[in-house]
Amino acid sequence: MPGLSNTALPLYEKVKDFVLDNIGNGNWPQNEKLPSEHDLVSSLGVSRMTVHRALRELTDKGYLRRVQGVGTFVSPPRAQSTLIEISNIVSEIKARGSRHRAEVVILERIERPDEMLLRAFEYTEPRPVDHSLIVHCENGVPVQLEERYVNPTLVKHYLDQDFTSAATYDYLQHSTPLTEVEHLISAIPATERDAKLLHIRERDSCLVLNRKTWTGPTVATVNTFTYVGSRYALGSRYLSPAR
Amino acid sequence: MPGLSNTALPLYEKVKDFVLDNIGNGNWPQNEKLPSEHDLVSSLGVSRMTVHRALRELTDKGYLRRVQGVGTFVSPPRAQSTLIEISNIVSEIKARGSRHRAEVVILERIERPDEMLLRAFEYTEPRPVDHSLIVHCENGVPVQLEERYVNPTLVKHYLDQDFTSAATYDYLQHSTPLTEVEHLISAIPATERDAKLLHIRERDSCLVLNRKTWTGPTVATVNTFTYVGSRYALGSRYLSPAR
DNA sequence: AAGTCACGAATGTATAGACAACTATAGACA
DNA sequence: TGTCTATAGTTGTCTATACATTCGTGACTT
Numbered sequence: 231m232p233g234l235s236n237t238a239l240p241l242y243e244k245v246k247d248f249v250l251d252n253i254g255n256g257n258w259p260q261n262e263k264l265p266s267e268h269d270l271v272s273s274l275g276v277s278r279m280t281v282h283r284a285l286r287e288l289t290d291k292g293y294l295r296r297v298q299g300v301g302t303f304v305s306p307p308r309a310q311s312t313l314i315e316i317s318n319i320v321s322e323i324k325a326r327g328s329r330h331r332a333e334v335v336i337l338e339r340i341e342r343p344d345e346m347l348l349r350a351f352e353y354t355e356p357r358p359v360d361h362s363l364i365v366h367c368e369n370g371v372p373v374q375l376e377e378r379y380v381n382p383t384l385v386k387h388y389l390d391q392d393f394t395s396a397a398t399y400d401y402l403q404h405s406t407p408l409t410e411v412e413h414l415i416s417a418i419p420a421t422e423r424d425a426k427l428l429h430i431r432e433r434d435s436c437l438v439l440n441r442k443t444w445t446g447p448t449v450a451t452v453n454t455f456t457y458v459g460s461r462y463a464l465g466s467r468y469l470s471p472a473r
Numbered sequence: 474m475p476g477l478s479n480t481a482l483p484l485y486e487k488v489k490d491f492v493l494d495n496i497g498n499g500n501w502p503q504n505e506k507l508p509s510e511h512d513l514v515s516s517l518g519v520s521r522m523t524v525h526r527a528l529r530e531l532t533d534k535g536y537l538r539r540v541q542g543v544g545t546f547v548s549p550p551r552a553q554s555t556l557i558e559i560s561n562i563v564s565e566i567k568a569r570g571s572r573h574r575a576e577v578v579i580l581e582r583i584e585r586p587d588e589m590l591l592r593a594f595e596y597t598e599p600r601p602v603d604h605s606l607i608v609h610c611e612n613g614v615p616v617q618l619e620e621r622y623v624n625p626t627l628v629k630h631y632l633d634q635d636f637t638s639a640a641t642y643d644y645l646q647h648s649t650p651l652t653e654v655e656h657l658i659s660a661i662p663a664t665e666r667d668a669k670l671l672h673i674r675e676r677d678s679c680l681v682l683n684r685k686t687w688t689g690p691t692v693a694t695v696n697t698f699t700y701v702g703s704r705y706a707l708g709s710r711y712l713s714p715a716r
Numbered sequence: 717a718a719g720t721c722a723c724g725a726a727t728g729t730a731t732a733g734a735c736a737a738c739t740a741t742a743g744a745c746a
Numbered sequence: 747t748g749t750c751t752a753t754a755g756t757t758g759t760c761t762a763t764a765c766a767t768t769c770g771t772g773a774c775t776t
Binding site: 483484485519520521522523526540541542543 | 760762763768
Binding site: 509510511525528529539540541542543544545 | 725726727728729
């Protein structure tokens with residue numbers, strides 16, 4: 231029981247969150263050996279298969295390294311994220327060993343979306359849209375402004391999430407069966423609102439990632455991630471097989 | 474028993490192979506509904522958890538799409554590349570039907586690189602570096618500033634290229650056997666020099682793509698592509714399933 | 717005709733238990 | 747001293763089972 235968050239996520243997601251937290255807060259430093267699966271089973275009160283799945287998925291994503299017969303170890307932080315799996319800034323910050331804080335600025339259901347939103351969702355008639363605006367801070371410094379518009383018929387209970395947990399963002403990405411994702415990356419000067427929220431000056435350069443997802447023919451989410459240009463870079467590293 | 478390969482792989486890997494084979498040989502065409510987990514359990518003689526793991530991993534990789542309560546479906550092959558192969562602005566401009574013009578600003582061999590360049594190339598002793606600076610215009614309007622530093626021992630005759638032809642850029646990207654590529658995308662304000670060359674104001678937002686390539690252990694090229702933020706966006710589109 | 721509800725079917729998660737495979741280490745033996 | 751071996755500890759795989767969640771359908775009701 232101790233250590234696992236209280237939200238409605240699946241258990242293996244909570245375990246992943248628990249591990250990332252321990253990495254982030256320095257409890258388990260780089261190359262540290264994690265408690266064995268058996269230990270985690272005892273201390274967390276879940277079955278071994280659940281722990282195993284959590285550790286395997288974190289290994290697949292590069293956070294851990296496992297050696298059969300020996301143990302599980304914390305991997306050195308990756309230089310950057312890959313482009314496919316961007317947008318989970320929370321895991322990134324935690325894995326880097328920084329302190330993460332999410333500040334929820336807006337959390338609402340828009341009953342009557344304006345013209346632009348309707349177009350973005352390809353609605354023909356006015357229907358509600360869920361809306362969140364969150365500032366993500368790394369060690370107290372704002373890094374990313376995350377604005378999401380969500381189709382509530384496709385993503386139920388979106389507004390009820392715990393937006394301070396890393397697992398939430400992981401979960402959101404896999405909970406809806408996406409059929410299409412579009413990314414658009416641009417550089418734009420900060421608006422007055424963005425500048426205020428990110429603690430930068432107006433017109434300062436921001437890296438903006440627009441992400442639009444579909445489930446079948448209908449638009450599921452329309453997201454805008456605004457990074458502070460002077461504090462963040464998106465990276466991808468490609469290694470050919472031979473090395 | 475029937476259908477699973479005979480090698481020493483784990484069962485769930487064999488199930489994955491089995492599914493991929495059926496997709497590959499056209500047995501299960503695009504958007505076809507797969508047999509249910511229960512059916513596969515019967516026909517393959519493995520437990521449901523094993524089938525489930527196989528299907529889940531194939532889903533994560535984009536080969537399948539699953540809908541709870543409905544079934545599992547074959548996804549169309551991935552239509553699109555990721556961001557790896559951007560940066561050939563010339564083809565892009567031409568494909569858009571616009572007029573392209575390349576303006577060579579600098580073309581030189583630097584015999585004695587400064588400290589920063591040496592670090593970028595991980596040189597331990599001073600060695601020459603080829604250098605080009607080119608402005609790309611779409612219909613007469615500057616869009617991209619392309620600055621390349623090239624290791625002349627790996628890329629021969631770099632300075633002799635025809636930098637106004639689209640094919641040149643295609644060629645440069647594939648002429649050297651790269652073993653590693655690193656992309657870093659950031660948003661930074663235009664410097665005085667960049668502003669002048671791109672016909673924008675100083676401090677205007679630019680999208681900067683840094684690209685560094687290795688051939689074996691040695692650095693081959695260090696490139697910086699600076700896009701005018703208000704005139705350009707990088708895009709990637711990922712298609713997965715039924716549409 | 718339209719809405720509601722119950723049910724079946726399919727996937728999602730979780731558990732307990734078993735065995736296999738691998739590694740490091742300590743102890744036995746030459 | 748050096749080598750081999752047994753063993754404990756850890757991760758990897760697999761099964762059987764149970765319950766949860768979601769979706770579509772068809773029967774029933776209104």
